[in-house]
Amino acid sequence: MSPIEAILADAGKARRLYLSINLGLALLVLMLVVWPLLGLLLAQRSEIAAAEAQLKAASALAQRADALLAEQAQLSALGGLSADYLAGENHGLAAANLQGLLGQRLTSVGGHLVSTRILSADDVGDRRVVARLDAVVSHAQLRLLLHTLEGGQPRLVISAMGLASAGEGMDRLTLTLTVVGLRLPEGGEG
Numbered sequence: 402m403s404p405i406e407a408i409l410a411d412a413g414k415a416r417r418l419y420l421s422i423n424l425g426l427a428l429l430v431l432m433l434v435v436w437p438l439l440g441l442l443l444a445q446r447s448e449i450a451a452a453e454a455q456l457k458a459a460s461a462l463a464q465r466a467d468a469l470l471a472e473q474a475q476l477s478a479l480g481g482l483s484a485d486y487l488a489g490e491n492h493g494l495a496a497a498n499l500q501g502l503l504g505q506r507l508t509s510v511g512g513h514l515v516s517t518r519i520l521s522a523d524d525v526g527d528r529r530v531v532a533r534l535d536a537v538v539s540h541a542q543l544r545l546l547l548h549t550l551e552g553g554q555p556r557l558v559i560s561a562m563g564l565a566s567a568g569e570g571m572d573r574l575t576l577t578l579t580v581v582g583l584r585l586p587e588g589g590e591g
Contacts, residue, residue, distance in 0.1 A: 495584035510545040512538040534578040
């Protein structure tokens with residue numbers, strides 16, 4: 402009689418074998434089917450929770466963006482503050498104001514003015530005033546000058562810059578700047 406036939410002949414041993422096989426099959430099904438499905442379910446729940454948190458944050462940002470866009474539209478309608486523009490009723494006065502302003506700001510940082518000149522406007526109705534500044538400055542003075550020009554009022558933009566050494570072994574630079582400012586439109590409205 403083979404060992405399997407001996408086990409099957411004894412009712413108690415046969416029942417234990419039957420239960421052991423069923424328990425093994427149940428564990429196999431649990432490990433191969435249920436465990437991966439449970440992991441997938443938990444992963445999906447965490448992804449859903451993360452997506453809900455992201456949606457909540459995006460909703461708050463969307464509400465804030467609407468308020469910022471409305472504020473931007475109001476500011477655009479103002480057209481800027483009068484302090485943002487060069488003073489002067491016409492192009493010539495605004496240009497003279499810009500030349501004087503460039504000289505003042507250069508001397509306030511300690512630079513040496515070589516010349517300033519107004520560059521011609523492309524269009525007769527153009528509100529831009531363009532000036533060229535030639536100066537001699539140190540590295541520190543250059544940094545201060547750039548900050549003073551672009552960070553102050555009226556609003557000025559540096560559209561071109563050229564640098565060259567003013568001499569060997571010196572901390573001096575020959576500077577050429579092209580600076581653009583806007584004048585108020587005719588009638589003085591911003």
